[in-house]
Amino acid sequence: MAEIKIQTQSENNIHIISLQGQLDESTVNEFSTQVYAVIEQCTENSRVILDLEQLTYLNSKSIGFIADFFNRLQSKNSKLVLAKAQANVVDILNVVGIDQIVPMTQTLNEAKTI
Amino acid sequence: MQDKKTQDKVIIRIELPTNAYFMSGIRDFTLKMIENTTDFSKQWAYRFQSVVDELCNNAIEHGSNPNDFILITFISDPEKSIEITVEDHGKNSEKIANKILAKYKSNSKKSQLELGIRGRGLAYIVEKWTDELEITDRQNGGVKVRVKKYLNDPEFQTDNKHDPTHLKLTI
Numbered sequence: 001m002a003e004i005k006i007q008t009q010s011e012n013n014i015h016i017i018s019l020q021g022q023l024d025e026s027t028v029n030e031f032s033t034q035v036y037a038v039i040e041q042c043t044e045n046s047r048v049i050l051d052l053e054q055l056t057y058l059n060s061k062s063i064g065f066i067a068d069f070f071n072r073l074q075s076k077n078s079k080l081v082l083a084k085a086q087a088n089v090v091d092i093l094n095v096v097g098i099d100q101i102v103p104m105t106q107t108l109n110e111a112k113t114i
Numbered sequence: 115m116q117d118k119k120t121q122d123k124v125i126i127r128i129e130l131p132t133n134a135y136f137m138s139g140i141r142d143f144t145l146k147m148i149e150n151t152t153d154f155s156k157q158w159a160y161r162f163q164s165v166v167d168e169l170c171n172n173a174i175e176h177g178s179n180p181n182d183f184i185l186i187t188f189i190s191d192p193e194k195s196i197e198i199t200v201e202d203h204g205k206n207s208e209k210i211a212n213k214i215l216a217k218y219k220s221n222s223k224k225s226q227l228e229l230g231i232r233g234r235g236l237a238y239i240v241e242k243w244t245d246e247l248e249i250t251d252r253q254n255g256g257v258k259v260r261v262k263k264y265l266n267d268p269e270f271q272t273d274n275k276h277d278p279t280h281l282k283l284t285i
Contacts, residue, residue, distance in 0.1 A: 002138040024141075025134035025171050057141065059167055060239055064231035071227065088160040096238045101226050 002027050002057070006034050013046045014112055020054035023062040032065045039072050046078040049111040053084035063096050070102050079103075083111035124151060124190040130170065132178040132202075140186065141167050151190050153265055161243045162196065162263070168235035169200040169259050176214075177202030177257050197262040204256035211251040 002022040009016045015038050023031055038048060048069065070080045082104045085093065093099050105111040126147070130136055144166045148159040166186070173184040182203055189197040204210070214236075221229060221237035241247055244261040252258050 001135050022138060024137055024167065025174075026137065057163070057167075059164070059171065060233075060235035061171075061231060063234055064229065067226050067229065068231060088157070091157065091160065092164055092239065095242050096234050097226055 004031055005054075006031060008034070008038055010038075010041075013043065014049065015042070015046065016049045016051055016108065018051040018054065022057040023055065024057060024059050025061065028059065028062050028065065031062065035065070035069055036072075039069060039076075042073065042076055042078050044077045046073070046076065047081065047112070048073060048078070049081045049083050049108065051083050051108060051111075052086065052089055055089055056086065058089060058092060060096065063093065063098050066098055066102060081105060081111040081114060083108050121192060124188075124192070126188040126190075128186045128188075129183045130186060132174045132180065132182045132184060134171070134174065137167060137170060140170060144188075147188060147190070148196060152192050152196055154196065154263075158263070162198070164239050165243055165261060166198060166200075168239050169198070169261070172235060173200050173202035173257070173259070177204055179203070179205055193265060195262055195264045197260065199258055199260040201252060201258045202256045203254075204252070207255050209251040211249045211257050214257065215249050 002024045004019060004021040004023060004027040007018045007020075009018075017035060017038060019031070021027065035048070035050075042048065050066070066080070066082070073080045080102055082093070082102055084106060085104060090099075090104070093104070103114050105114055128140070128143075130140060141163045144163045145159050148154050148162050149156060154162070170184060170186065178184060185201040187199045187201075191197075217233075218236040218241070221233040222241060224233070236247075240261060243263070245264050246260070246262040248260045250258050250260075
């Protein structure tokens with residue numbers, strides 16, 4: 001069975017959510033529940049960064065949730081950034097086209113300032 | 115696993131219970147099978163891992179009742195192509211292949227913000243990472259989805275012009 005570990009750090013309106021493992025049909029709901037909980041707490045001008053360095057797989061439903069996170073944060077004048085994705089994960093994000101709407105960075109520092 | 119470079123066509127059939135619990139094992143198998151028995155690059159092995167995952171998830175969620183199973187068939191023609199079919203038994207006897215086809219074609223025209231949580235698997239990942247995609251009703255109920263990717267056919271060469279993502283990875 002796939003596993004996903006999710007850790008959240010929050011400081012000064014910047015919320016970094018680190019993912020370790022795989023996002024598939026068996027783990028995606030746990031992921032979405034935790035990210036929606038963070039978004040719920042966001043005030044205006046917040047920033048949610050998904051740190052994907054330790055994520056080895058994600059499916060299309062996970063990308064659907066990422067698009068929804070983006071919409072919800074935008075309605076709060078806040079931002080979603082995807083950081084440090086591995087090459088095969090970048091490939092999936094690109095083929096779906098999510099990189100056209102959600103900024104992607106190679107480092108967490110970039111993600112905090114972009 | 116047998117070393118690569120056999121010239122013979124290899125056919126592998128797997129019956130999978132309709133439970134997402136088993137999908138990580140099928141993804142691992144797909145990755146290793148393509149890496150070890152075909153000349154496709156590692157990037158394409160990862161891509162086919164996604165294609166198989168999306169097809170199986172659709173079959174489990176939309177085409178199966180609880181405690182049923184789906185059938186996955188891999189046909190590897192080592193220097194020519196990889197072909198994968200995923201078959202389900204359907205939730206009832208309704209013929210739905212044309213509905214699925216229409217839905218995925220409609221989804222492929224929508225923007226990211228118009229799509230909901232669902233709708234990207236067939237329309238983006240499967241369609242863009244395969245050369246042939248065929249959806250048909252099975253005679254006794256359910257749907258069969260067949261995809262094929264050619265390795266060296268000039269029409270389907272993966273270069274910057276033809277690669278849908280225009281992305282060459284160093285993995």
